[in-house]
């Protein structure tokens with residue numbers, strides 16, 4: 164078990180690949196843990212150091228404050244500083260993408276390239292996040308789980324037995340950790356900061372994504388000059404789970420082009 168000590172507690176991470184290799188860090192979405200990347204990692208280029216972690220208040224990581232996107236960016240910065248000797252490629256999905264945008268704008272010297280998956284510079288509204296917080300505070304995560312599955316996955320994947328595992332991952336997320344991240348999402352607006360980013364950027368969307376529709380992902384990518392944008396057909400919010408081969412086919416050339424000096 165790999166752990167980074169933080170001022171508020173412990174961050175659970177996993178690093179695979181040679182310790183001295185160029186590093187790629189993965190930040191996952193609301194209600195998921197680092198297993199989000201299990202299916203796609205074996206399909207990515209060998210010889211890189213792949214670092215993934217449970218956001219604070221998710222998976223095995225303890226919760227600090229976590230109600231501001233900067234709290235989460237500070238965790239990612241601490242991981243990069245502890246584990247990587249050179250700038251990393253940052254791959255962020257959904258809130259993980261907002262964390263990546265925040266790290267790239269606050270500490271540009273740490274990020275050499277950015278992969279923005281199923282994310283945007285702003286996700287949802289203050290009202291929609293408050294409604295979700297109220298629902299969970301009143302009835303728990305089970306109450307919202309079916310609606311979340313409809314945003315996470317396209318109908319074909321929702322018909323598979325694997326759906327139950329992802330639903331369990333969501334409902335087992337600590338409610339306080341989930342609510343803290345919802346508060347961070349409700350406040351986060353990276354639009355101006357992301358428009359000032361100048362680094363190689365790849366954006367990935369799913370055409371059945373009910374949380375960050377493809378047009379929204381494309382609009383965020385368009386803020387960064389030179390970015391490229393890809394849609395994976397037949398996938399929802401978590402295409403690295405639904406179609407890892409297609410996801411790796413898009414991400415791998417980007418890593419080969421940008422992970423090395």
Ligand SMILES: O=C(O)CC1=CCC(=O)O1
Nearest residue numbers: 192193257258311314374
């Ligand atoms: O749960 C959802 O609606 C999907 C999602 C929104 C932000 C995030 O990280 O996941």
